[in-house]
Amino acid sequence: MKSRHKKLVVILLALAGLAIVAALVLNAFRSNLVFFFSPTEVHAGKAPTDRAFRIGGLVEDGSLKREADGLSVRFVVTDTAKSIPVTYKGILPDLFKEGKGVVAEGRMGSDGLFTATQVLAKHDENYMPPEAAHALEQAAKAQETVVPQ
Amino acid sequence: MIPELGHFALIVALVLALTQAILPLAGAQRGNLTLMAVARPAAQGQFVFVALAFGCLAYAFLSNDFSVENVARNSFSQLPEIYRFTATWGSHEGSMLLWVMILAFWTAAVSVFSRHLPDDMVARVIGVMGLVSAGFLAFILTTSSPFTRLVPAPMDGRDMNPLLQDWGMILHPPMLYMGYVGFAVAFAFAIAALSSGKLDAAWARWSRPWTTVAWAFLSLGIGLGSWWAYRELGWGGWWFWDPTENASFMPWLAGTALIHSLAVTEKRGAFKAWTVLLAIITFSLSLLGTFLVRSGVLSSVHAFATDPARGSFILGFLAVVIGGSLMLYAWRAPKMLTGGAFTWFSREAMLLANNVVLLAALGSVLLGTLYPLFMDAMGMGKISVGPPYFNAVFVPVMAPMLFLVGVGPLARWKEASLPDMFQRLKWALAVAVVTGFLLPLTLKGFNPWATLGFALAIWILLTVLLGFRDRLKHGARLGSLPRAFWGMQLAHLGLAWGVAGITVVANYEMERDVRMNVGEFTELAGYTFTFRGATERPGPNYRAARGTVEVSKDGRRIAVVHPEKRVYNASGMPMTEAAIHPSFFRDIYVALGEPLDDQGQAWAVRVFYKPFINWLWIGALLLVAGGFLAASDRRYRIALRKLAVPSGAVARGA
Numbered sequence: 001m002k003s004r005h006k007k008l009v010v011i012l013l014a015l016a017g018l019a020i021v022a023a024l025v026l027n028a029f030r031s032n033l034v035f036f037f038s039p040t041e042v043h044a045g046k047a048p049t050d051r052a053f054r055i056g057g058l059v060e061d062g063s064l065k066r067e068a069d070g071l072s073v074r075f076v077v078t079d080t081a082k083s084i085p086v087t088y089k090g091i092l093p094d095l096f097k098e099g100k101g102v103v104a105e106g107r108m109g110s111d112g113l114f115t116a117t118q119v120l121a122k123h124d125e126n127y128m129p130p131e132a133a134h135a136l137e138q139a140a141k142a143q144e145t146v147v148p149q
Numbered sequence: 150m151i152p153e154l155g156h157f158a159l160i161v162a163l164v165l166a167l168t169q170a171i172l173p174l175a176g177a178q179r180g181n182l183t184l185m186a187v188a189r190p191a192a193q194g195q196f197v198f199v200a201l202a203f204g205c206l207a208y209a210f211l212s213n214d215f216s217v218e219n220v221a222r223n224s225f226s227q228l229p230e231i232y233r234f235t236a237t238w239g240s241h242e243g244s245m246l247l248w249v250m251i252l253a254f255w256t257a258a259v260s261v262f263s264r265h266l267p268d269d270m271v272a273r274v275i276g277v278m279g280l281v282s283a284g285f286l287a288f289i290l291t292t293s294s295p296f297t298r299l300v301p302a303p304m305d306g307r308d309m310n311p312l313l314q315d316w317g318m319i320l321h322p323p324m325l326y327m328g329y330v331g332f333a334v335a336f337a338f339a340i341a342a343l344s345s346g347k348l349d350a351a352w353a354r355w356s357r358p359w360t361t362v363a364w365a366f367l368s369l370g371i372g373l374g375s376w377w378a379y380r381e382l383g384w385g386g387w388w389f390w391d392p393t394e395n396a397s398f399m400p401w402l403a404g405t406a407l408i409h410s411l412a413v414t415e416k417r418g419a420f421k422a423w424t425v426l427l428a429i430i431t432f433s434l435s436l437l438g439t440f441l442v443r444s445g446v447l448s449s450v451h452a453f454a455t456d457p458a459r460g461s462f463i464l465g466f467l468a469v470v471i472g473g474s475l476m477l478y479a480w481r482a483p484k485m486l487t488g489g490a491f492t493w494f495s496r497e498a499m500l501l502a503n504n505v506v507l508l509a510a511l512g513s514v515l516l517g518t519l520y521p522l523f524m525d526a527m528g529m530g531k532i533s534v535g536p537p538y539f540n541a542v543f544v545p546v547m548a549p550m551l552f553l554v555g556v557g558p559l560a561r562w563k564e565a566s567l568p569d570m571f572q573r574l575k576w577a578l579a580v581a582v583v584t585g586f587l588l589p590l591t592l593k594g595f596n597p598w599a600t601l602g603f604a605l606a607i608w609i610l611l612t613v614l615l616g617f618r619d620r621l622k623h624g625a626r627l628g629s630l631p632r633a634f635w636g637m638q639l640a641h642l643g644l645a646w647g648v649a650g651i652t653v654v655a656n657y658e659m660e661r662d663v664r665m666n667v668g669e670f671t672e673l674a675g676y677t678f679t680f681r682g683a684t685e686r687p688g689p690n691y692r693a694a695r696g697t698v699e700v701s702k703d704g705r706r707i708a709v710v711h712p713e714k715r716v717y718n719a720s721g722m723p724m725t726e727a728a729i730h731p732s733f734f735r736d737i738y739v740a741l742g743e744p745l746d747d748q749g750q751a752w753a754v755r756v757f758y759k760p761f762i763n764w765l766w767i768g769a770l771l772l773v774a775g776g777f778l779a780a781s782d783r784r785y786r787i788a789l790r791k792l793a794v795p796s797g798a799v800a801r802g803a
Contacts, residue, residue: 028538029538029542070751091740091743
C-alpha cells in the first residue's frame with residue numbers, strides 16, 4: 001500500500017510538472033508570436049497598435065534618408081498599393097537596398113510612422129523574403145480585383 | 150565525360166542500395182545465409198560508387214567545368230581552390246550527394262566493424278540502411294541531379310554565396326551530416342531489433358557506441374555552425390533560434406535523450422521500448438531537419454531552391470519512413486519484456502527525468518519551429534516566433550535538467566537513498582548557491598539569470614569532481630577508470646563550461662553602433678576604439694574596403710583590427726567581414742556598417758565586447774571529446790567479441 005501511495009505521488013508530481021511546463025510554453029508562445037501585415041493591411045487598420053508586428057514589401061526607390069546622427073535612417077516600405085514610412089536606428093543589413101524586398105519588425109506609432117527594432121537581412125541577393133513576396137502578391141491581387149469595376 | 154560518369158555511378162549505387170536492402174532483409178527473414186551475406190559487399194560497393202560520383206562532382210568544381218549547371222551556379226573561376234572544393238556541397242544537389250555519401254560511409258563502417266554481431270542482425274541493419282540510402286539516391290536522380298549539363302556552357306560561374314566562403318563552412322556541413330546520418334545507424338539497429346523480435350539488452354550495447362559517435366559529430370557540427378554564424382553574419386550573435394538551427398538542434402536534443410536512455414537499457418535492461426522509440430524519433434527528426442532545410446520551406450542561407458517536386462518527394466519519404474517505423478513499433482513493442490525494476494529515487498529515475506525534460510524542451514522547440522509553417526500552409530496568416538519565445542521557454546525547462554546532471558551520475562542504480570545523497574551533496578549545493586549569488590555581484594550587480602547560470606555551472610563542476618572522488622575512494626586509480634566514465638565526466642564538464650560561458654556572454658555582453666570619422670574614438674567596457682580610416686583592398690574574388698580600428702585599454706594599445714566590407718565580383722553581393730580580437734576571457738568584435746559620406750571618411754561601425762564567448766566553443770569541444778572518448782571504451786569491443794559476458798561484470802562503466 002505504501003509503495004503504491006508513493007508511486008501515485010510521483011505520478012501526480014510528474015503530471016503537475018508537465019502541466020506547469022505546458023502552461024509556461026503556451027503562455028510564452030502566445031505573448032511572443034509576431035504577426036505579419038502588408039502595408040495595405042496596415043492601412044486598413046488590421047495591425048495592432050499595442051504590440052510589435054512585422055511589415056514587408058519593397059523599399060521604395062529614392063526613399064532612403066539618413067538622419068543627422070548618421071545612424072538613424074528613414075525609408076518607405078511599399079507593396080505597390082500602399083506604403084508605410086519606417087524609421088530605424090542602427091546598421092542596416094548588407095543586402096538592404098532600395099527597390100529590393102525587406103521585412104521590418106517593430107511598432108506602429110500614432111503618427112503613422114513605423115519604428116523598427118529589427119530590419120531583416122536576406123542571405124542571398126536573388127532571394128525575396130517570403131513575407132515581402134506575399135505582401136506584393138496580395139497587393140497585386142487586390143489591384144486586379146479593383147480594376148474591372 | 151566525367152560528369153556523365155558521376156551520374157552513371159549514382160545509378161549503379163542505387164541498384165546496389167536496392168540489392169543491399171532487399172536481399173539481406175529477405176535472407177534474414179527466411180534464415181538464408183547466402184542472401185544475408187550479400188549485405189556487406191553490397192554496402193561497400195555502394196560506398197565506392199557514391200564516393201566515385203562525389204569525386205566526379207568535386208572534379209567538375211575544381212576544374213571549373215561551367216558546362217555543369219551546378220558548377221555554373223555555385224562556383225566561379227576566381228574562387229580560391231579550397232572553396233571550389235567545398236562548393237561541391239555548397240548547393241542543394243551537392244549537399245544531398247554528401248548526405249548519401251556519408252550514409253554510405255556509415256553503412257560501410259557498420260559492415261566492417263560488425264564481425265562479432267550475429268549474421269541476421271548485420272543483414273537487417275545494413276538492409277534498413279540500404280532502404281534509406283535507396284530513397285535518397287532516388288531523390289537525387291529524379292529531382293536533384295548535380296550533373297545536369299548547361300547548353301551552351303556559360304563563360305564563368307555565378308560564384309558561391311559569399312557567406313559560405315569561410316572556414317566554418319568547410320567543416321560544418323560534413324560534421325553535421327556525420328551526426329544526422331549517423332543516427333541512421335541507431336535507427337537501423339532499432340528497426341532490426343524490432344523486426345527480428347530480439348529486443349534484449351545486447352541490441353542496446355551494439356547500438357550505443359555508434360549512437361554516441363553520431364551524437365558527438367552532431368554536437369561538433371552544431372558548434373561549428375554557431376561559430377560560423379558568430380564570425381560571419383556580422384552581428385555578433387551565436388544562436389538565433391532560426392528554424393534551420395532548430396532543425397539541427399531537435400535531433401540533438403532527441404539524440405542526447407537517446408544516448409542516456411541507451412545507458413539504462415544496456416545496463417539495467419529497462420526502458421527498452423522507450424529507447425527504441427527514441428531511436429526512431431531521433432532519426433525522424435534528422436530527416437525532418439533535412440526536409441525543412443533542403444526543401445525550401447524555410448528561408449535562409451540553406452534554402453537553395455524552391456522546387457515543389459523536391460519538397461513533396463522528401464515529405465513523402467518522411468511519411469513512409471516515420472509512418473512505417475512507428476507502425477512496426479506499435480506492432481512489436483507490446484511484446485517487449487520489461488526490464489529491471491527501480492524505485493522513484495534511483496539513477497534510472499533520474500535518467501528518465503532527463504529524458505522527460507529533454508523531450509519537453511524538444512517539444513517546445515518543435516512547436517515554435519513548425520507552428521508558423523503550419524499556419525502559413527493552412528493560409529491562416531504569416532507569423533513568426535522569435536528568440537524571446539525560445540529563451541522564455543528553454544531556459545526554465547533546461548535548468549532542472551542541469552541540476553539533474555549533477556545528481557544522476559552519483560545516484561545508485563535501482564535504489565538510491567535521499568538522506569545519503571543529501572549528505573554527499575550538501576556542501577556542493579551550498580557552494581554552488583553561494584557562488585551563484587556572489588559572482589554576479591563581483592561583475593555588475595545582482596542578476597537572477599546570471600545567478601542561476603553560475604550556480605548550475607558550478608554545481609555540475611563540483612559534482613563531476615565528487616564523481617571522481619567517489620570512484621577513487623572505492624579503490625580505483627585514475628588511470629584505471631573506464632573511458633566511458635571519463636567520457637561522461639568530460640562531456641558534463643563541457644556542459645558546465647558552456648553554461649558558464651553562455652551565462653556571462655548573455656548577461657554581460659555590450660554592443661554599440663556608432664558613426665565614426667577618421668581619428669574619432671568610442672569607448673565600450675573600458676576599451677577605447679579609434680577609427681583610422683578605411684582603404685580599398687582587392688581580394689581574390691572580391692573588392693574590400695578595409696577598415697583599421699585601434700583598440701586600447703588604459704592608454705595602452707592592445708590590438709589593431711581590420712574589419713572589412715566586401716563586394717563580391719561575380720554576384721555584386723556586399724558582405725560584412727567582422728574583425729575579432731580573441732582571448733580566453735573576452736572577444737573584441739568590430740564590424741563595418743556602411744560608409745556615411747561620399748569621401749569614405751565616416752563609417753557606421755559596430756563594436757562588441759563579448760566576455761567569455763570562447764568558453765562556449767571550449768565547452769562544445771569538451772562535450773564532443775567526451776562523446777568520442779566514451780564511445781571508444783574497451784568494454785564495447787570486449788563485449789562485442791564475447792557476447793556471453795554477464796552484464797554485471799561490466800556494470801561499473803558510465
